[in-house]
Structure formats: structure tokens, C-alpha cells
Amino acid sequence: MKFIYDQAGKRIAEYFDSSSIEDIQKDYLDKKIFISEWDLGERAIVENGQIRAETRLDRVLNNTEELQEGEYIENKEIKYKEKPNKFHFWDSNKEEWVYDQGLEINSLEEELGSLELKIYNLEQEITGLKKDGKTFAAKKLEKEVAELDKKYQEKITRYEELEG
Known part of the structure; x- marks a missing residue:
């Protein structure tokens, strides 16, 4: 052919x-x-x-295809920089990932609120179990609350660092 x-x-x-x-x-x-x-x-x-x-480079240079986040052109080659974490956005002019503190603060606020609710609900359940004499079930949930509280303390420490 x-x-x-x-x-x-x-x-x-x-x-x-x-x-x-x-x-x-x-x-x-x-x-x-x-x-x-x-x-x-x-x-x-x-x-x-x-x-x-x-090639893909040809399409990018002819504006028929766009570079994706993290991609840039160097020495006639498309290269990629890994995103550090979910709190960064790609600045195509600087060709780098830029940290967004506000994004991390908002995320922490959501996570902290969610953890507070989980801990509160589990503590209510523990109180009910103890009241009904279900001590082993209550102990199991107390361990879960301790783990959640540890996670909560780590996140609240980071939140306070960011808030200054």
C-alpha cells in the first residue's frame, strides 16, 4: 500500500x-x-x-494540541515535571508548579471538620455502649477515636503553622 x-x-x-x-x-x-x-x-x-x-511536538508548536499541566518544551522535546502535591498549580509561563497556601488551608479546614464530626459521633456511640454495658465494643471504638484524634492533632498543627 x-x-x-x-x-x-x-x-x-x-x-x-x-x-x-x-x-x-x-x-x-x-x-x-x-x-x-x-x-x-x-x-x-x-x-x-x-x-x-x-509528532506531538509538531502539533503543540502548530497549536493543534496543548501541553498538559506539568509539561514544557526544552531543546525541541516535551518534558514533564511531576506535581509535588495537590496544593500546587502549574504556571506555564514559569514552567513550574506553584504552591497555593490558600488551597492547603481550605483542604485542612474540610478535613478537620470531617474528623471532628467522626470523633464526636464515635464518642456519642461510646457513651451509649458504656451505658448499655457493652464495654468491649466501647474499647474498640475508643482505640479508633485515639487514632482519629492523633490524625486531628497532626492536621491542626499544620493548620496553625499555615495560619501563622
Whole structure:
């Protein structure tokens, strides 16, 4: 199979039979064409008298595809910087992840509120269990409350650090 491209790199035809390159060129005497044994896609890149498949870098540079968060171009190559954590956003002008303290504070406030509710509900349940004489079940929940309280204290310490 042969794929025919025009001088702009657009695929204009496909030959399924065993036509020779000379036969194909006769069909396009009035046009400059490129013939490829491989499918280079609907659009290919023509440079220095040669044709090649369009790369992702080509699409980004031609504004037909955008870089994703964390991606940037260096030395004609798309590179990626890993996101440090969920409290960073990508600044494509600086090509770096930027920390957002407000985002972390809001997240901590939500987590702290959720932990407070869990602890409160478990403590209410413990009180009811003890009242009903269910001491072993109450002990199990007390251990869970202790773990949640430890987590709560760690988060409240970080929250206070951020709030100054």
C-alpha cells in the first residue's frame, strides 16, 4: 500500500494495488507529491524535501494540541515535571508548579471538620455502649477515636503553622 501526500503534507490518496512509484507520479504530473510506504496520518510534515509523520511536538508548536499541566518544551522535546502535591498549580509561563497556601488551608479546614464530626459521633456511640454495658465494643471504638484524634492533632498543627 502506498500513501500519497501533497506538498503541504496532507494525505490526498491511497493506492491499494501494486502500482509503481512511476505510475503514481504520472497521475500527479501537475503536482509535487510525496509517496510513503507507511501511513503517516492525515497530515504529515514536509521538511528539507522529505516527508515524515507529525509528532506531538509538531502539533503543540502548530497549536493543534496543548501541553498538559506539568509539561514544557526544552531543546525541541516535551518534558514533564511531576506535581509535588495537590496544593500546587502549574504556571506555564514559569514552567513550574506553584504552591497555593490558600488551597492547603481550605483542604485542612474540610478535613478537620470531617474528623471532628467522626470523633464526636464515635464518642456519642461510646457513651451509649458504656451505658448499655457493652464495654468491649466501647474499647474498640475508643482505640479508633485515639487514632482519629492523633490524625486531628497532626492536621491542626499544620493548620496553625499555615495560619501563622
